[in-house]
Amino acid sequence: MYPTDKLIEAVATADVVVLLLPLTPKTYHLFDHHIFSAMKKGTTLINLSRGGTVDEVALIDALNNGQVGFAGLDVFKDEPLGSESVFWEMPNVLITPHVAGDISDYLDRALNIFANVLADFRNGTEVKNRVDLDLGY
The missing domain is CATH 3.40.50.720 (NAD(P)-binding Rossmann-like Domain)
Known part of the structure; x- marks a missing residue:
């Protein structure tokens, strides 16, 4: 913040x-x-x-x-x-x-994020939650 x-x-x-x-x-x-x-x-x-x-x-x-x-x-x-x-x-x-x-729905949330990132990548659209290697995160 x-x-x-x-x-x-x-x-x-x-x-x-x-x-x-x-x-x-x-x-x-x-x-x-x-x-x-x-x-x-x-x-x-x-x-x-x-x-x-x-x-x-x-x-x-x-x-x-x-x-x-x-x-x-x-x-x-x-x-x-x-x-x-x-x-x-x-x-x-x-x-x-x-x-x-360690939260109860962690795996479901992580898989959902992964599926969305994969879809963005495959569609050639901007990938959300992208790691910036220059920033380190």
């Missing part, structure tokens, strides 16, 4: 920050010490996007100092999350095993 040049302003006033962004060279570690320090003390962070969008060392620091009060994490830089990760021991972290998108 916010362009990256407005990110500091957005996180500074948010009680909850939900990440739903692709992992690209521009979004790699986008959420770092700088962004976390701009957040209101005690902000909740939910990451449902890609693990690499968050600098995990910076997030651990922010969770330990209370800048981020709680984190719900469905994705990590390395998956599955290793048993040695400190995230497992943190009382202010909820970990889910990369299943946030």
Whole structure:
């Protein structure tokens, strides 16, 4: 909802920050010490996007100092999350095993999107939901 040049302003006033962004060279570690320090003390962070969008060392620091009060994490830089990760021991972290998108009608919806894309491709019309390789998503 916010362009990256407005990110500091957005996180500074948010009680909850939900990440739903692709992992690209521009979004790699986008959420770092700088962004976390701009957040209101005690902000909740939910990451449902890609693990690499968050600098995990910076997030651990922010969770330990209370800048981020709680984190719900469905994705990590390395998956599955290793048993040695400190995230497992943190009382202010909820970990889910990369299943946030596991919804009952997922397969039907995915197949419907695929069928529409295939029809567009075969008909020579503009393909919707096209991945732009330059953007990375």
